[in-house]
Amino acid sequence: MKEMLLYPVRRDMGLGYDFYYNNDPESMHRNIKARQNYKATEMPTVVENIRKEKNANLCYVEDAIIGNGPFEIAPGFEHFKVDEHSWTYDWSEEKRQKHLREFHEALPVVTTVPRGGIYSQQNERGHEESGEGRQQDPEGGETPLQETREVREETSTAHSLSIPFCETGLSSVFLPSYNKAACLLLSSTNIVEAPGDHKGFLVASDTGATPYFVAVKKNGVCICQCKGFKTASLCSHSLAVADYVAKLHEYLSWCHSRDGPNITAAASTSAPKNAGKKPGQKSRIRRTGAIASSRNDDSYADRRPYVETASVENEQRYHLKWLDKTTARVCYGCGGKLRPSDSSVPPPPFDVVVSTKEYRSWYDKSTGTTKITKKPEATHYHLNPVCLRAKNVHFQASLHVSINSEDRQRMLDVHKNFLKQSLNITII
Numbered sequence: 569m570k571e572m573l574l575y576p577v578r579r580d581m582g583l584g585y586d587f588y589y590n591n592d593p594e595s596m597h598r599n600i601k602a603r604q605n606y607k608a609t610e611m612p613t614v615v616e617n618i619r620k621e622k623n624a625n626l627c628y629v630e631d632a633i634i635g636n637g638p639f640e641i642a643p644g645f646e647h648f649k650v651d652e653h654s655w656t657y658d659w660s661e662e663k664r665q666k667h668l669r670e671f672h673e674a675l676p677v678v679t680t681v682p683r684g685g686i687y688s689q690q691n692e693r694g695h696e697e698s699g700e701g702r703q704q705d706p707e708g709g710e711t712p713l714q715e716t717r718e719v720r721e722e723t724s725t726a727h728s729l730s731i732p733f734c735e736t737g738l739s740s741v742f743l744p745s746y747n748k749a750a751c752l753l754l755s756s757t758n759i760v761e762a763p764g765d766h767k768g769f770l771v772a773s774d775t776g777a778t779p780y781f782v783a784v785k786k787n788g789v790c791i792c793q794c795k796g797f798k799t800a801s802l803c804s805h806s807l808a809v810a811d812y813v814a815k816l817h818e819y820l821s822w823c824h825s826r827d828g829p830n831i832t833a834a835a836s837t838s839a840p841k842n843a844g845k846k847p848g849q850k851s852r853i854r855r856t857g858a859i860a861s862s863r864n865d866d867s868y869a870d871r872r873p874y875v876e877t878a879s880v881e882n883e884q885r886y887h888l889k890w891l892d893k894t895t896a897r898v899c900y901g902c903g904g905k906l907r908p909s910d911s912s913v914p915p916p917p918f919d920v921v922v923s924t925k926e927y928r929s930w931y932d933k934s935t936g937t938t939k940i941t942k943k944p945e946a947t948h949y950h951l952n953p954v955c956l957r958a959k960n961v962h963f964q965a966s967l968h969v970s971i972n973s974e975d976r977q978r979m980l981d982v983h984k985n986f987l988k989q990s991l992n993i994t995i996i
Contacts, residue, residue: 596621673733729811736820739831748804759812771805782809788818802829884960886969889923889948900947901955917986922949922956951990965991
């Protein structure tokens, strides 16, 4: 929880310094998460919750205007207050909406900030003559403003550009830039003509001592050198200069002719760089080279020679499978049935088959091609060497078929005689 808003936020909103902000219950982000019970939710539900939160805040604004709610109109905006009875019964819906639009488009009272900057410059409307904003020492001389959190409010009314923001067609993301441009026009020292033959102006910066150069083209387009203009093609400096030379309409038309300013880039400018991460968390760097502690097996064959020898362990292995323990239906070798059509287990000795795992191929009628599985799958065969050699021409029952002790104990005499007759395997 922060005791006060950040300085740039206070400055842009014209709130001054004496403003306490509780960052927990008044956080829109927290309210939206509370609507979702702090659980991950699908995007349509999130958008709907954001819309509900927005409407709730708009209702607070309307309640503040009629003096009925937890919030009240800020000083300097009292002229927007309306009697509750008149608002409810006398005013039409169109008149109420117009009044709300004027309230949302109104600019806050401009405040000045110590240590210079565009907001600390004195308004030329009589402030310099009256000596406002200066302090007198006991001997009568003028001293600089004390570098404290004290600020003064401009006595002039809030300034605005020649075109109201609601008529610009810009996204509300650019409203702070529009308000900044209006503040820049409050003093003639904020915008001065640049020297040289080219047409351009030097505009004061609120973030540094160096002003920005804004070039004015013949078609009214204003090009600024600041970071905001490079990312969104629109900034407060270019807006102020466009209004200063009476080319604001042409400048806005140029912005919209290019599919409008880049809203995403403008919104991302002030976003934290490590959004969604812990403070100071570094991005993970994947190692592409070999790890020093990894095993070096480049010359492993030289250290321990290995000779490839023929072994039954390297060949395909088959084992017996009882049909009451599988759902197999078709012989992979001949394509015939392993069990009746009612899926029942046939009588001995046909209730046992030969099974293995291998890459299974099949003909795909839709594409007219033969396909092969990506990994070995279980296949089943009749106890017939013809079926087995249809897929493995090198099949030899004495070498490739394994029979475990469990299968030996379960076998009946009819199974043993059938194995001896078909596969030439003798079971003792």
